[in-house]
Amino acid sequence: MKKFLTLVLMSVLSLGGLGAAYAENYGKQKVAYHINMDDEKTLKAALGNMQNHVTAVGKENIDLRVVMHGPGLALLQTANKDPDMQDKVSNLKRQGVHFNVCANTLKSKKINYKTDLYDTSEQDIVPSGVAEIAHLQSQGFSYVKP
Amino acid sequence: MNEQQKFSDEFINAFIDDQLTPEEKAQVYARLSGNEPLSRQICELRKVRDMVQLAYKEPPMPERGMASFAAAGRKYGVGLVAGLALIIVGGMGGWFLHQSRAPQDAAVAQVMSNPEEPAKVLFHVSDGNAEHLKTVLDEVENLMKFYQQTNQKARVEVITNGGGLSLLLAGVSPYADRIQRMQKEYSDLTFVACQNTIDRVQQELGLTAKLLPGVVVIDSGVAQIMRRQHQGWAYIQV
Numbered sequence: 001m002k003k004f005l006t007l008v009l010m011s012v013l014s015l016g017g018l019g020a021a022y023a024e025n026y027g028k029q030k031v032a033y034h035i036n037m038d039d040e041k042t043l044k045a046a047l048g049n050m051q052n053h054v055t056a057v058g059k060e061n062i063d064l065r066v067v068m069h070g071p072g073l074a075l076l077q078t079a080n081k082d083p084d085m086q087d088k089v090s091n092l093k094r095q096g097v098h099f100n101v102c103a104n105t106l107k108s109k110k111i112n113y114k115t116d117l118y119d120t121s122e123q124d125i126v127p128s129g130v131a132e133i134a135h136l137q138s139q140g141f142s143y144v145k146p
Numbered sequence: 147m148n149e150q151q152k153f154s155d156e157f158i159n160a161f162i163d164d165q166l167t168p169e170e171k172a173q174v175y176a177r178l179s180g181n182e183p184l185s186r187q188i189c190e191l192r193k194v195r196d197m198v199q200l201a202y203k204e205p206p207m208p209e210r211g212m213a214s215f216a217a218a219g220r221k222y223g224v225g226l227v228a229g230l231a232l233i234i235v236g237g238m239g240g241w242f243l244h245q246s247r248a249p250q251d252a253a254v255a256q257v258m259s260n261p262e263e264p265a266k267v268l269f270h271v272s273d274g275n276a277e278h279l280k281t282v283l284d285e286v287e288n289l290m291k292f293y294q295q296t297n298q299k300a301r302v303e304v305i306t307n308g309g310g311l312s313l314l315l316a317g318v319s320p321y322a323d324r325i326q327r328m329q330k331e332y333s334d335l336t337f338v339a340c341q342n343t344i345d346r347v348q349q350e351l352g353l354t355a356k357l358l359p360g361v362v363v364i365d366s367g368v369a370q371i372m373r374r375q376h377q378g379w380a381y382i383q384v
Contacts, residue, residue: 036285036384069285070281070284070285104292127292130285130288130382131293133382134267134289135265135380138265138266138378138380143380143381143383145383
């Protein structure tokens with residue numbers, strides 16, 4: 001019986017257009033991802049979570065902000081050298097995901113965003129990562145800590 | 147058969163209600179480390195217990211921290227507060243799970259958001275690693291400075307439970323002096339300790355937990371976090 005159910009599930013999942021049906025269920029979402037860890041495994045998993053999240057909700061239905069501070073800047077530092085992570089970040093950006101970097105951390109860790117962080121420009125910098133996360137929540141963003 | 151299934155639901159409930167012998171409790175703790183499903187189950191059950199207690203009686207009100215909630219109970223009747231608590235349980239169900247707490251609180255935050263209001267931020271600290279605690283204090287202090295520099299009103303609560311309590315224990319906290327200085331420097335910053343954790347520490351380690359001066363005690367860290375989110379506070383896990 002279990003096997004049969006699995007089969008049915010697999011065949012249903014393989015049907016196209018199902019993603020769209022799911023997306024309607026989730027409606028519009030505003031989400032802030034809080035990144036302050038530098039463990040590479042966790043960071044890669046976090047990027048995977050984000051991609052799954054965007055896919056599930058639909059890129060036109062989600063406003064996803066990644067807020068990095070403290071050790072979390074490792075995400076874009078690692079992406080600077082790691083082609084696999086670059087792909088993941090670029091793909092997410094193409095789907096409208098914002099990657100925001102804490103100015104306090106840049107200053108205290110003496111990080112040059114132009115050379116040390118992957119594909120980061122001035123409009124990606126926020127004054128304080130933590131204040132940004134608090135602010136986003138006051139604007140109706142949900143909080144996700146991968 | 148995984149390890150979790152070796153404990154019956156009854157046994158786990160007895161653990162949560164603190165009705166086990168020290169040996170039995172030790173068994174649970176031994177099993178808990180590295181067993182995420184079991185930890186999560188216990189966490190969920192504890193949360194439910196906390197909320198049920200909140201719903202059916204006024205929680206104990208140690209010191210000033212919980213005054214407003216108690217006042218609400220008196221003013222609007224325990225029934226309404228109970229109702230609220232149940233709504234919180236429903237609305238925030240699953241919030242505890244690290245990855246899936248996303249959608250529920252958005253609506254709450256939206257309702258509560260008001261440009262005239264001060265920023266309201268809670269930090270949740272449950273990890274007692276000394277290096278981690280330093281990062282926590284750095285982040286809290288950076289945020290306080292940010293609000294000062296940008297002339298924003300803000301209320302910030304640092305809520306500790308589990309291992310995070312060590313931040314606020316006299317004789318244990320590596321940063322007692324710094325916390326005292328921060329309390330003086332930022333009047334809108336409050337350090338909060340969870341009574342449940344204090345009780346547990348006292349029972350299990352057989353020592354009297356003394357808190358740093360100025361620390362506010364609340365009945366349950368988890369319940370306090372839910373209350374705060376319901377009141378429109380932003381949540382930051384550090």
